[in-house]
Amino acid sequence: DVKVTQSSRYLVKRTGEKVFLECVQDMDHENMFWYRQDPGLGLRLIYFSYDVKMKEKGDIPEGYSVSREKKERFSLILESASTNQTSMYLCASSLSPYYEQYFGPGTRLTVT
Amino acid sequence: KNQVEQSPQSLIILEGKNCTLQCNYTVSPFSNLRWYKQDTGRGPVSLTIMTFSENTKSNGRYTATLDADTKQSSLHITASQLSDSASYICVVSSGGYQKVTFGTGTKLQVIP
Numbered sequence: 001d002v003k004v005t006q007s008s009r010y011l012v013k014r015t016g017e018k019v020f021l022e023c024v025q026d027m028d029h030e031n032m033f034w035y036r037q038d039p040g041l042g043l044r045l046i047y048f049s050y051d052v053k054m055k056e057k058g059d060i061p062e063g064y065s066v067s068r069e070k071k072e073r074f075s076l077i078l079e080s081a082s083t084n085q086t087s088m089y090l091c092a093s094s095l096s097p098y099y100e101q102y103f104g105p106g107t108r109l110t111v112t
Numbered sequence: 113k114n115q116v117e118q119s120p121q122s123l124i125i126l127e128g129k130n131c132t133l134q135c136n137y138t139v140s141p142f143s144n145l146r147w148y149k150q151d152t153g154r155g156p157v158s159l160t161i162m163t164f165s166e167n168t169k170s171n172g173r174y175t176a177t178l179d180a181d182t183k184q185s186s187l188h189i190t191a192s193q194l195s196d197s198a199s200y201i202c203v204v205s206s207g208g209y210q211k212v213t214f215g216t217g218t219k220l221q222v223i224p
Contacts, residue, residue: 004155009153040216041216042116042201042214042215042216042217043156043201043214044214045212090155090156092155098143098144098205100146100158100161101158101212103155103156103157104155105153105154105155106153106154106155
């Protein structure tokens with residue numbers, strides 16, 4: 001079974017803090033994704049990566065950056081957290097764009 | 113603009129009853145359509161995937177249909193169980209990493 005793990009289930013940070021969210025997958029997938037999920041808006045793609053050290057912007061990259069130094073690990077970075085970044089963050093991985101995405105359990109981030 | 117609309121937004125049914133969730137999309141070109149189930153506080157999990165040539169696919173008590181001409185899909189749940197309480201998300205892909213559009217989901221509650 002594919003397993004995608006995220007570093008925290010719940011996180012509370014203050015405005016202006018730098019926040020790191022980490023995601024690890026154990027199935028040697030090439031592709032990894034970061035989404036945020038907000039009520040009424042569905043999942044929105046922040047960034048994705050199709051290979052180590054490769055990254056592409058998704059639909060809402062502003063205020064975020066990512067890092068993929070190893071194939072199994074994909075990190076999302078909030079450079080200076082703001083209250084409008086309070087959300088559920090979901091990481092996913094897949095073998096290819098046409099294959100199923102496997103999601104982690106999510107990190108609920110609250111920025112106060 | 114690619115869009116995926118789901119209805120109803122929420123639904124309450126009695127345990128043992130059947131229900132049908134709807135998904136209309138305007139994504140073009142079409143590659144595949146997936147239904148995901150998302151339990152509260154968890155990441156989405158794929159239930160079915162349908163390609164252009166398929167019009168029905170079952171996964172246990174879940175049956176998905178696809179009408180590529182009208183760009184509509186439905187997810188039928190038979191003999192509902194309490195564990196079916198979740199959000200169901202329709203996801204349409206037009207191929208490629210960025211060309212995945214998520215619906216906002218239908219929240220289903222099954223009550224005893």
